[in-house]
Amino acid sequence: MWMSQNSHSDVNLRHTCEQGDGLSSYSWLIHDGVNFGMQQIRDTDFTLITTFVKRMGTWWGLDLENHRKTEREQDKTRLSHVTGTSEELSDFKITFNKPTSEDTATDKYASYNYLQTQSLGLNQLTDIVKNSLSYRFVFSPSTDQRRPYIAVATYTPPPQNDNRNQSDFVVHQVTVQVPFQIEVLFESGSFHDRPNQLRVSVLTEELTRLELSYREKFEEAFSRVYSRSVPSRSFFPRGFLWDEGFHQLLISKWDPQVTREVVAHWLDLMNVEGWIPREQTLGDEALSKVPSEFVVQHTENANPPTFFLVLEEILEQLDVPQLQDTLPFMQRLYPRLQTWFKWYNTTQAGLLSNSYHWRGRDKDTNRFLNPKTLTSGLDDYPRASHPSEDERHVDLYCLMVLASRGMASMARLLGEPHQEYENTYETLSNNSLLNELHWSEQLHAFCDYGNHTQAVSLELVRSVHQAPELQYVNALGYVSLFSFLLHVLTPDSQKLEYIRDPARLWTPYGLRSLSRSDPIYMKRNTEHDAPYWRGAIWININYLEVRALHHYSRKEGPFQEKAADLYQELRTNVINNIYKQYQETGYIWEQYSDSTGQGQGSHPFTGWSALIVLIMAEEY
Structure with a gap:
């Protein structure tokens, strides 16, 4: 003190x-x-x-x-x-x-x-x-x-x-x-x-030795970059399941053993059905900063399974020495991952075959301009205006493509039966099915589907000016990009023509989370609930976008050259803005303004915003 x-x-x-x-x-x-x-x-x-x-x-x-x-x-x-x-x-x-x-x-x-x-x-x-x-x-x-x-x-x-x-x-x-x-x-x-007892001379000697070792390891891990990062406990002193997958993309490059321990810890929280709580609120310090309504969690509610991002990364980059340490870890992990994967396919399945639906949306439709979906991790990003069992969520669909792909790869590596996971992956990665479930010709984008109307406004209670009907949720933003972000689209897909169009989400600072033309762009959800995922620039999604552009720039197809150009431009924009804001404020921020590039929200925030290090190092 x-x-x-x-x-x-x-x-x-x-x-x-x-x-x-x-x-x-x-x-x-x-x-x-x-x-x-x-x-x-x-x-x-x-x-x-x-x-x-x-x-x-x-x-x-x-x-x-x-x-x-x-x-x-x-x-x-x-x-x-x-x-x-x-x-x-x-x-x-x-x-x-x-x-x-x-x-x-x-x-x-x-x-x-x-x-x-x-x-x-x-x-x-x-x-x-x-x-x-x-x-x-x-x-x-x-x-x-x-x-x-x-x-x-x-x-x-x-x-x-x-x-x-x-x-x-x-x-x-x-x-x-x-x-x-x-x-x-x-x-x-x-x-x-x-x-000897640590004193000034011994401390100085130890610091010099450890700092030199640190810098050598940093150069080896991230080649051309130097970064200063901090832990963030000032506003979110608790763990979030979907954040952790992004965190480990960076940490695994620095110390794979730490990543193995963290992933194992989270999977050890799994109950007998396969549910993992989306937040870890442990200890008096964390509890003192968490609203009481978020402490108790419900076992039917999910969170994006982003651990499959880092597990896929680990599997793709294994060489013989690393395999010796990682293979036993994967063998211990595999039964829990099987249970987890089954839980998603059981509890988050939609009404239509091979569709998916986030549970846990706010049900008080009169209170919110658009009921939130905290379980998706994208909180107030616009979904169907009237929650129902008919909903289909394209981001969750694409995450299940990622999960099935990861399960199939892991099963093959371990010599376990893999055909079930292969079949699931082949079905979900079929772009014809994706188009059938989620492509909106009106918006020329992949969308959620549900009981929806855009004719809503927020006064003291929400006013609905037109009855909802089952239709695509024509909100253009991050959710529209998931089939691209997670490499679900084939390189020759004609839908890439629209996915790569920067006009509606592009800014000089990164991709905004929601198009400025959307009726809910930067609108409050309630009198006391400011916009969160309704226009601001988030670095975790921009990392996935840069990573996807890098991926498609290396795949033969009609959009390969354009993807390469957009990759360089977006990467430069994001790096320059984060560096500029850090120089001006001394902070890495939770999100950045889509109109000015200024940092906003929680700070310092070097959770997934620290992915800028991987973007700088071009480590994908």
């Missing part, structure tokens, strides 16, 4: 970086995911830089140094260290060194305060500290420099039902003038053969 001592303002104590704080920027500058990292937080009048280094021993143990530095005589209350034990950490010791000047490493004057109490959960630690603060302390580096400051003093926790009689929360407050640096050392008691 940190705060600036300013008597003219309210207490500005921070523990996490939140979008509402108005920070100039906060991001990891470098992080290898395992051993070290450096992040920079630019607050109002100072910059906080934290660096950590970990060392592992032959016994299970850990040294971790958190090197805190800010840009901007000890008393008897200084806490030098804390020792303790816990089930997760076993015995441990945390040492707090004195703050030093940044350049000379000499000790700086600081005041110290200390609080020891019982916590009410990680998500309430900030409130505990705020409630313990007192204004009665004086910071006096010399006799002629005395000024009051705020510090922790006392806190009485409310009665607990668990009969705890020991504290589990210790606050060591250091008040010091900037600039300074301070070191905090964590030592595991299970590490008995520690060669």
